Amino acid sequence: MLNLAMFPIPQLPVAAWVESATNWVTVTFSGLFDIIQNGGTAFMNGITNLLLLVPPFAMILFIAIVAYFASKRRLSLSAFALVGLGYILNQGLWAELMNTVTLVFVSSIISILIGVPLGIWSAKNTTVHNILKPLLDFMQTMPAFVYLIPAVAFFGIGIVPGAFASVIFALPPTVRFTELGINQISKELIEAADAFGSTPRQKLFKVELPLAKSTIMAGINQSVMLALSMVVTASMIGAPGLGRQVLTALQRASVGSGFVAGLAIVVLAILIDRLTNRFTNK
Secondary structure (H helix, E strand, O other): OHHHHHHOOOOOOOHHHHHHHHHHHHHHHHHHHHHHHHHHHHHHHHHHHHHOOOHHHHHHHHHHHHHHHOOOOOOHHHHHHHHHHHHHHOOOOOOHHHHHHHHHHHHHHHHHHHHHHHHHHHHHHHHHHHHHHHHHHHHHOOHHHHHHHOOOOOHHHHHHHHHHHHHHHHHHHHHHHHHHHHOOOOOOHHHHHHHHOOOOHHHHHHHHHOOOHHHHHHHHHHHHHHHHHHHHHHHHHHOOHHHHHHHHOOOOOOOOOOOHHHHHHHHHHHHHHHHHHHHHHO
16 A cells, blocks of 8 residues: 655645735725725615615516516516515515526626627637636636635625625526527538528528527526525625525524525525526516
């Protein structure tokens, strides 16, 4: 048996390296982080306040109508929206729901705006693909709680670091599905587009993206759901919303309060998933 003591290997100071790099980034870009923190907080609070200006009953009715037409005029999803959102309103969690919607919405939009172009670039450039693949593997396998550490170091506590951690966690599916959708397009169709003299821009927007739309939308759906799954984790660093209610219930060992807030998250998750799936299929 090989005795490792005979070949002593010094322990690499990985933790010290990461600490040093994080401190350098925090100090060097502190001004930029402050701008993002202050601007992002004001922007997201503005979205929440705007949503809260809409009367809850009007909002519930509007979502139910959208669900009715999105589900091809079936009443099941519309009725679920009415009952589920009515339950959230009845339990006094409407303001927390709007905070959660804002966090999920902003995180998802940022993930889409970054992920789709990266997926296109990765599909068309082997070097970019080889660089992004291990990074995406790292982002998907690293425990979500680890993302909270640099988020707090860069932005402090609040909704902005929660959105930052959510974007990192939710980004990979959009990138991977976009790349997959473009790579799955038939070579004959690409050759036909080239034969008609299409420019790369025309080929991308008139052939590749339309044909890959369903796959890309599936990736977007996954990113939105992952962003929603981070609301409880993000509440640990001060992000408001339904996740904070769950965290408070956990700290107080309040089973009833935790169940009420958890069920509200389930209602929101089902609504988002069903609506995005309906639009994807359409």
